[in-house]
Amino acid sequence: MKIAIISVSNKGLELALTLKEKLDKDSTVIKCDLFHKNVKKYIKIAFFEYDAIIAIMASGILIRSVAPYIESKVSDPAVLNIDDNGNFVISTLSGHLGGANALADKIADLIDATPVITTSTDVNRKLGIDVLAKDLYLSIDDTKEILYFNKAILENEKITFTLNPEKDYVYLKDYLSKNTLEIHVSFNYSSNVNTDEIHVELDKHKIVLKEKKLVAGLGCKRGKKCSDIYNGLKKSINYLNIDISRINMLSSAEIKKDEKGMIDLSKKLSIPINFVELDKLKLFESRDIQKSEFVKSKFGIYGVCEPSALITAGFDSKLIYKKTSYNGVTIAIACEK
Structure with a gap:
């Protein structure tokens, strides 16, 4: 993940420097760059060139600055908001596919802050289908169906994973067995499913998850x-x-x-x-x-x-x-x- 940290005040800059020092040691952080002041200019750059933006500033400044560039949960970067004192780390945009929720937990742990996450599946301790796809590096063929499946998961409905019988899908079953969030799944097997795919079905709705290499x-x-x-x-x-x-x-x-x-x-x-x-x-x-x-x-x-x-x-x-x-x-x- 490529992360841009943008601060406004001198106190915010101190927090940004501390955070960068910690993130540089993380093997999943490919690069971490700091930007100070001139928020509108740097937000525009960061929105299109980084995977995540950590904004240490008032939420009003952040919201007004990112608003012109927001397009889709599929393409928008993760956006986090932190107060100058480092009390709260708020997952503001792209919580699931962008990874903002997971990043908020990580950052909060690094600076001893409280993570603030508001997505329904997370606050209800449910595993969203988009979170599963993000964590296992799977693409989603029809992102419009995410809402339907996550709503079904929230209502404790059982969804079906259809797999190719010639593949064991150890990584999927290992992930589900270790995950602490609730999701009710049944497995079906069909040779019509490609070995690099997982078909997720409920009623007449369907999502095809495909392995990214x-x-x-x-x-x-x-x-x-x-x-x-x-x-x-x-x-x-x-x-x-x-x-x-x-x-x-x-x-x-x-x-x-x-x-x-x-x-x-x-x-x-x-x-x-x-x-x-x-x-x-x-x-x-x-x-x-x-x-x-x-x-x-x-x-x-x-x-x-x-x-x-x-x-x-x-x-x-x-x-x-x-x-x-x-x-x-x-x-x-x-x-x-």
């Missing part, structure tokens, strides 16, 4: 064992609160194509691995990747795990877990748009 980019020192790489990957996906079965592909640079630990990991997990050509890595440009001058001097490329993951995930993909080191192993995770 998740790619784990791998880097490591020469000779690292499969178990070492696996442990790093497991820690990364645990931080994202997903089962390892949700990863669709592994990726690294072609200079690692004879790295036994990576090849063994691919076999162990039954997840294909893609070794990206050096020419593609040399040409790849992204403002979000961490550049290593050491890797550049040795191999002519600025990085391995982040660019490999992004290239393999496809055009316009984004990092959801930045390069993180685990005892000689580096892991990054990219998600298809």
Whole structure:
């Protein structure tokens, strides 16, 4: 997640600096930039270039500033509002698909504040279908149906998940078993459902959830064992609160194509691995990747795990877990748009 923190007062700026210091340590925060004063100018920039806006200011200023740009729960960024004293963190816009509710909980925990969340499913301790899709990195084919299904969930109606019988969907069942919010689900199986889809049905209403490609980019020192790489990957996906079965592909640079630990990991997990050509890595440009001058001097490329993951995930993909080191192993995770 790319986060913009916008403050107005000097006290707000102090809080922003404290918050940035904490967020920079979070592997799911790809970048965190600070903006001070000139709210209308910076809100316009942040609304279209960042995944989330944290506004440390009066709610009236924030609402008037974002109002001209609001379009849809599908595309609007998460917007949070915090008072200067850091007492309350209010999820203001895009609570579910934008991730504002989850981010409000995280920020409140970091600064010892009270999160304020008003969406019906959350306050009634129910799991919204859009929250499930967000958490499991699934696209929704018809977002207009979200309201119908969430209303049904609020009224304790049972919805049906239709799955392909040839796939075990461990990540879905693991998520549902661990989730503390209520949702009544029955499972149906049909070979007419693609293995990368989950069909959600109630009465004559239907939503198709489709897996976005998740790619784990791998880097490591020469000779690292499969178990070492696996442990790093497991820690990364645990931080994202997903089962390892949700990863669709592994990726690294072609200079690692004879790295036994990576090849063994691919076999162990039954997840294909893609070794990206050096020419593609040399040409790849992204403002979000961490550049290593050491890797550049040795191999002519600025990085391995982040660019490999992004290239393999496809055009316009984004990092959801930045390069993180685990005892000689580096892991990054990219998600298809």
